[in-house]
Amino acid sequence: MTGITSYGAYVPFHRLHREEIARAWGGGSVGGERAVANWDEDSVTMAVEAAFDCLDGIAPESVNGLFFASTTSPFKEKQAATLIGTATDLRQDILTLDCASTLRSGTLALRLAADAVKAGSANSVLVTAADCRLGTPQSVWEQRLGDGAAALLVGDSNVIASIEGFYTVSNELNDVWRRQEDGFIHTWEDRFVLTQGYQSVVPLAISQALKQYDLSPEDFSKVVLYAPDARSYDTVLRTVGFDARTQAQSLPFDTVGNTGSAFPVMGLVASLEEAKPNDKILLASYGDGCDVFILQVTPNIEGIPSRRGMTKYTASRRTLASYATYLSFRGIVATQQSRMPPAIPASTMLWRERDSLLRFHASKCRQCGEVQFPIQRICPRCRSKDQFEQISLSNSRGKVFSFTLDNAYIFHEPPPIWGIVDLDAECRIRIPITDASFEDIQVEMPVEMTFRKFPREGDIPVYGWKCRPIR
Amino acid sequence: MGTITDKVAIVGMGCTKFGENWDKSRDDMIIEAVYEALEDAGIELQDIEAGVVGTHLSGLTAACLAEPLQWDNVPISRVENNCASGSEAFRFGCFSVASGMYDKVLVVGFEKCKDTGVGSLSWPSGIGTHPQLGFVSAPAGFAMSAVRYFHKYGLSLEEGKKTIAKIAVKNHQNGALAPKAHFRREVTLEQVINAPIIAWPLGLFDCCPTTDGAAAAIVTRADLAKNLRDDYILVKGLGLAIGRIDDYFGKARGKETDYTYWIETDAAARQAYEQARISDPRREISIAEVHDCFTITELINYESLWFCPQGKGREDVDAGTFAIEGELPVNTDGGLKAFGHPIGASGIRMIYEVYKQLQEKAGPRQIKNPKLGLTHCQGGNPTAGFQTSVQVFGTRE
Secondary structure, eight states: OOEEEEEEOOOOSSEHHHHHHHHHTSSSOOEEEEEOOOTTTTTHHHHHHHHHTTTSSSSSGGOOOOEOOOOOOSSSSHHHHHHHHHHHTSSSSEEEEEEOOTTTTTHHHHHHHHHHHHHHOSEEEEEEEEOOOOOOOSSHHHHHHHOOEEEEEEEEESSEEEEEEEEEEEEEOEEOOOOOTTTTTOOHHHHHHIIIIHHHHHHHHHHOOOOOOOOGGGOOSEEEOOSSHHHHHHHHHHHTTTOTTTBOOOOTTTTTBBGGGHHHHHHHHHHHHHTTTTTTEEOOOOOOOEHHHHEEGGGGGSSOOOOOOHHHHSSSOOOOOOOOHHHHHTTOOOOOOOSEEEEEEEEHHHHHHHHHTTTTEEEETTTTTOSSSSOBOOOOOTOOOOOOOEEOOOOOOOEHHHHHHHHOOOOOOOOOOEEEEEEETTTTEEEEEEOOOOOGGTTTOHHHEEEEOOOOTTTTTOOEEEEEEEO | OOOOOOTTEEEEEEEOOBBTTTOOHHHHHHHHHHHHHHHHHOOOOGGOEEEEOSSSSSOOSTHHHHHHHHSSSSEEEEOOOOHHHHHHHHHHHHHHHHTSSSSSEEEEEEGGGGSSSSSSSOOOOTTOOOTTTSOHHHHHHHHHHHHHHHHTTOOOOOHHHHHHHHHHHHHHHHHTTTTTTOOOOOHHHHHTTSOEEETTTTTTTGGGOEEEEEEEEEEEHHHHTTTTOOOOOEEEEEEEEEOOOHHHHHHHHHHOSSSSSHHHHHHHHHHHHHHHHHHOOHOOSEEOOOOOSSSHHHHHHHHHTTTOOOTTTHHHHHHTSTTTTTOOOOTTOOHHHOOOOOHHHHHHHHHHHHHHHHTTGGGOOSSOOOOEEEEEEEEEETTTEEEEEEEEEOOOO
């Protein structure tokens, strides 16, 4: 049996009231709020968060495939999946793949994972989907979009939701697109896009799928559809013949926003969080066509430990101070630059220190047990040389030993909060504290680790670990 | 192990006006400091056989000393040890004459901080470093010590801020009496406490400024000094301790070094006190120039230099122990806080003040009956380990 064996999600901590965007431009608000990735987050870091949520309680070495789906990979050239796999401490001898460009990339990655498992080329494939798309300032898309990620583990044992069937169509249409050089999404006129695109392609694909598997709408306990907005979601549900009240999975249009390629996967995660054995779920995505999945929940769903998932991550939030903060987080407006010489880490160093900096490994002395981060060859306590094993710190929690707000910081990112943190892995580290309001921080405050981007200096991507108050 | 005690004498010193010296290049400042030192010693540059120059970032080779002085084909070394670069140059100058290799050596420390366009300290491009392991600004590093100090000794934010603010007030008072100081204006306790936050809980007046300046010393063997002047000053002890980042990160050492006591200062002081045969520094030292890049730094250094027991610095601050007229005057020229902190120059500027005090030429800030003076330089950051030197000087017996 092939299907989903675990799931996880991630929603950034910050939310922007759409009213705030409307106020800035003097227009109307579509209501609610949207999730905004912090300046140190992107699709890669959000995918890592969702992956950790999904892999909670699962040995990373058991995973032998990793797919990353996004229309907003930070890289045009260079695989993001390798970075995500390293941050999540997966093995290197695994199948890695980026699925890009289309809003269907999340569900395409899911299908490829299921195919790989069925074909026997992998038996536990982690599918991550994340997006952080930009609507043109002042456009309705700026309000509608949101940032977020989801992860699914696809395998052939301990399946919690088996994939009973799928159906895919492709459809060439310029409805939503970005060219290589574009930062913001382009769309054609709404009337055309909705009637000839989303509202016709999705119902047709679902009907074909139902016909192929000899099912009818009432056979499903839950339906999860990608939808550009809440109204279109309703329209398509009605067109196909689903009961919007009883069958439609509630989607976070008003709390998170449309998260692009991650949106249908996040919807599926939300439905799995509420699912009971024998539930039948229909999942359909949209973007240059449509992917339809028919899933059957198994009794294993009751054995899976609770995840933070959509429920907890959506509830854990802080209102972003202003629209201007959003603009600076996304680099849409440039903020003051320092004249400090750029501090550009060397690619050579990032590679040599990858176990410390990306995998977040510390050295633990085999002689005396001393733990050091970053990895040290000589133990400062017993002075033994090269006698250590690597231990992972990424799942550690810690307590703040000391902290400060660094207004003398020299980059154009917001002033960082620095922490000296005692980890439960018996190690004291100096580490930035992110997703936090300075006023909240106290000595002894508990924190957890989070994978983030580091300052945007120079042309080399720099990622590493920070901590945050426990969400 | 040998000792340096009474083997080396300072026979001339110079120091520029410290400040935002927009109209002076590093060369201008080096020339000014060196010519004052030559005049003070009553000798010519040609009488000097070798040089040592200390700078953090303002010049990469010893040519930075040779060029402005048009000093051809003499041995000069360029040394660097962060904020202890000036005292490092001085150490090497002392060893150069104590070894008998040279009779007279010129020691110069300088920094041109205000050509960077950066309001705070600049540093070289961080090629090879990862932001996770670096990039904590100096104020932020020391702020985390302040947080721990307040926490450990049960000081409320108000009590803690007030204690360190008193150190800023004292140093500004002293700076007002020092014609060459960067800041020559007194500040009130309220001004210090209410200043904008640089790195919480440290405000603007808790931080030393970014300063241009140069200072110079001419050292010779003690037995040759009397040929040049009667009031030469003797080197009594030189200590240096280099810390490691591990000291602060490891489990075991981390618990020893809890950010409220500088173990490198303790170690460097121990070396210098042993050489100078000092057992009770609080009573035996007449004047101390202590590294006070931040007010919290000076507070913790009182304790780490054994001027008072750990956790008791606050009582002495309240009692005025370290004021010019106090039991042990500290930073009589205003310290880094008011005199300014051109990184490589500071170590020699401190010696300049001790030299003038021991010669009783310190004008309105002159202390009474000076016998022994101490200088202390502390490079680095509490979260990254220190490069700390302690020097002790005495008058001719």
